[in-house]
Amino acid sequence: MAANSDGKDYNAYLDSWNYYKLHGFKTETIFIPHSRSEEPVTSNMDISTGHIVLSYMEDHLKNKDRLDQEWEALCAYEADPASTKVASDPANARKNRYSDILPYDHSRVVLISAANVSGSDYINASTIMDHDPRNPAYIATQGPLPHTVADFWQMIWEQGSVVIVMLSKMTENGEAMCHRYWPEEGSDLYHIYEVHLVSEHIWCDDYLVRSFYLKNLQTNETRTVTQFHFLTWPDLGVPSSIKALLDFRRKVNKSYRGRSCPIAVHCSDGCGRTGTYTLVDMVINRMTKGAKEIDIAATLEHIRDQRMNMVKTKEQFQFALAAVAEEVNAILKALPQ
Template identity: 70%
Template sequence: PPPPAAPPESPGQASKHFNNPHELCRQRMAVKPPAERPEPISSRINSVSSQFSDGGQAVSPSARSSISSWSEEPAHSNMDISTGHMILSYMEDHLKNKDRLEKEWEALCAYQAEPNACTIGLKDGNAKKNRSTAVVAYDHSRITLKVENSQGNSDYINASPIMDHDPRNPAYIATQGPLPSTVADFWQMVWENGCVVIVMLTPLVESGVKQCYHYWPDEGSNLYHIYEVNLVSEHIWCDDFLVRSFYLKNMQTNETRTVTQFHFLTWLNQNVPETSRTLLDFRRKVNKCYRGRSCPIIVHCSDGAGRTGTYILIDMVLNKMAKGRRSLSRLIDIAATLEHLRDQRPGMVQTKDQFEFALTAVAEEVNAILKALPQ
């Protein structure tokens, strides 16, 4: 199949990108933490409406798509205006009530998933495949590899299927960033689960600490066990994220597939993005590419829990709201959705800031959806 259309670029980035894309990407992928802490999340809720006035972008002649095919508008939603306003009002009150937010987070910290055994991931042969002993896939909820195709004759990878409403088909696979020793396992998982979209939420290196192994070729192709990965294109969208397209080939069967990786560069470990608008824009582009598919979206950061859990929480809640599925009380109980995620993978959403950020992002997107509805 032809590679997916490349996103447009703003004029300032196009020349840099096409003169020396790999050097520029390397500079951007090793991110230094910002000197100043961004403004508190709760104060951002007041500037929701001002953040959604999207300006048009000029398209580089080399980019192979038009702006219209990568719209920044919110996706079509079944949310009616009264429901949207009720959700928005509830979320704003929730964010302003610091005491309630604190109690809710304390209850989430005390929450224990059941069952919660991780014995397989902690076995001698598997323990070295985990980045962190605190985030290991549960025995009852883990992705298994086909042993006969595995480089190490093992079915273990530290990855968890995340179900939404369909218990047979995971909506996501939450996983850690590959280690040098688990790259072949990662691509085997991509292949065996039919995945075509990867969401990467970490820079490769942060303040000198490796967060994730560079698991794709900078140019040309690399072979990882029986999976050949060929870099087709690499498009810097903005300072915060870029998009890569790969051809993935199974060398045993000669079958090929196109895989698109969306790489968010500026979200630092244990932290939150500077603005929710950037992440919401990123999410829209991910979902535009994914639309119409039935395979799980692979989401990873470094340990596959903090940033990964926050992104999945935001996406899952907004998808439910957009489909108009569930009663209003179920839609706005974001803590219950987080417990549902933690039943499937430990440590999902690691800090109170990340939980508060998820609430803020949901409120901002609901506001944008309301603005886009015919009044």
């Protein structure tokens, strides 16, 4: 069951997975010709706001001094509150991939300890709110470690996430970035969560899409979860193609449209690439919903209030500006003049 190459059947394809609940099924790898880009979605973007934002971003991208000043101000910004007492607890230390990247107490994802394999409520993950403090828009998290995979799936289940965005490879330059948290084929059991790999869709050289069945063996409930895996974004760097990342983001949002659950986003540390993707997605979403004022730096500060070090390098911030500018430009061209 392959989606067609232009993605029109993709949502219908997602819905059709219920078939697999009732029938035996086998993992399939599908190569999908990448015949054309995903088009920008229908937008309610205010045209004058679009032009103002485009002018602002192009100015920053052309004016190195202005970009340097903005980045210096962002680096000097300090989140408040910024306590990481729970993450720093010796009992939780081994669950952190990096000792200097920890979730804040006020925004950390809290697991149900009674359902946890080690009786803990801790995972190195942060909820990221946009406007609605009751509903997180994202979960920013580190790439799972071998001993935190069950915690990861517990988080996905309890937070109701049905979309995972993975932005790193498993290893880069000989260093482990993320433990494989899904079966290579068939199904694996992670504590009380059974994960079945339904299919793997290779869309292009830059990314692929995997579909999973996630089953809670305590309740016998099942859900479908889609993982979008971007393959060509180096650690501490930026993708070589803005267009590839924007196409990837549109495909993520196409499958996610109409849902109210948070998107789980991770790279290795859950900050650099994760923060950059989150910033780009949040800003474009705000604009397409008709926001009259957009402040990219203030939006990043808002994200950094909820997880430390989101967007780790000036190059990543510059890439985010360029990506937003390119998407805004595409939307403006598509709008009736």
